[in-house]
Amino acid sequence: SAVISQKPSRDICQRGTSLTIQCQVDSQVTMMFWYRQQPGQSLTLIATANQGSEATYESGFVIDKFPISRPNLTFSTLTVSNMSPEDSSIYLCSVAKTGFAYEQYFGPGTRLTVT
Amino acid sequence: GQQLNQSPQSMFIQEGEDVSMNCTSSSIFNTWLWYKQDPGEGPVLLIALYKAGELTSNGRLTAQFGITRKDSFLNISASIPSDVGIYFCAGRSSLAGSARQLTFGSGTQLTVLP
Numbered sequence: 108s109a110v111i112s113q114k115p116s117r118d119i120c121q122r123g124t125s126l127t128i129q130c131q132v133d134s135q136v137t138m139m140f141w142y143r144q145q146p147g148q149s150l151t152l153i154a155t156a157n158q159g160s161e162a163t164y165e166s167g168f169v170i171d172k173f174p175i176s177r178p179n180l181t182f183s184t185l186t187v188s189n190m191s192p193e194d195s196s197i198y199l200c201s202v203a204k205t206g207f208a209y210e211q212y213f214g215p216g217t218r219l220t221v222t
Numbered sequence: 223g224q225q226l227n228q229s230p231q232s233m234f235i236q237e238g239e240d241v242s243m244n245c246t247s248s249s250i251f252n253t254w255l256w257y258k259q260d261p262g263e264g265p266v267l268l269i270a271l272y273k274a275g276e277l278t279s280n281g282r283l284t285a286q287f288g289i290t291r292k293d294s295f296l297n298i299s300a301s302i303p304s305d306v307g308i309y310f311c312a313g314r315s316s317l318a319g320s321a322r323q324l325t326f327g328s329g330t331q332l333t334v335l336p
Binding site: 108111148149150151152165199209210211212213214215216218 | 253255257262263264265266267270310312323324326327328329
């Protein structure tokens, strides 16, 4: 398994500002992902964070709105830019170690409220 | 795109009862994962399945990877109050280009009544 921490755990932000969420893993992992979970909903993949290269974004998510960094195999950041109330969600970091058939683990999440 | 249908959407059961929930897919998966999410927390991995027909247990939880590779179920036996939460299935497709992505079901909200 993997122990994943996220900072901040929650935040209340003003419309138009940006927030950077940090994800730290206790061991090296091959893959890191960022998900969004809107209130009462399931999880939606935002992007795959690639070490040393640009993240791979899913349909409906763009780099200008959700820039992602992954400087090494244990750390990644997700920035939610120019926020609006529609960005109020839980943002979850997720990791997988290696191999084709692999388990995937989630961090505790960052609860973001935009006013 | 891939779709996962998870049912039931919610369940109210008495403590001590057994519970069953399932997921079906429109496409073939090579991995099924079952998670539980408590309020204010991230999903916690309960069981991982990698082979068609595989039946795996984790304490009172049992999950199976369907023979058709398009479905999976999760059973909880002798439910207790701490089983309350939202259970999600997630599948990883065999389709080229999508091997890294998990598709999530819509979740089953479980309530255990004393």
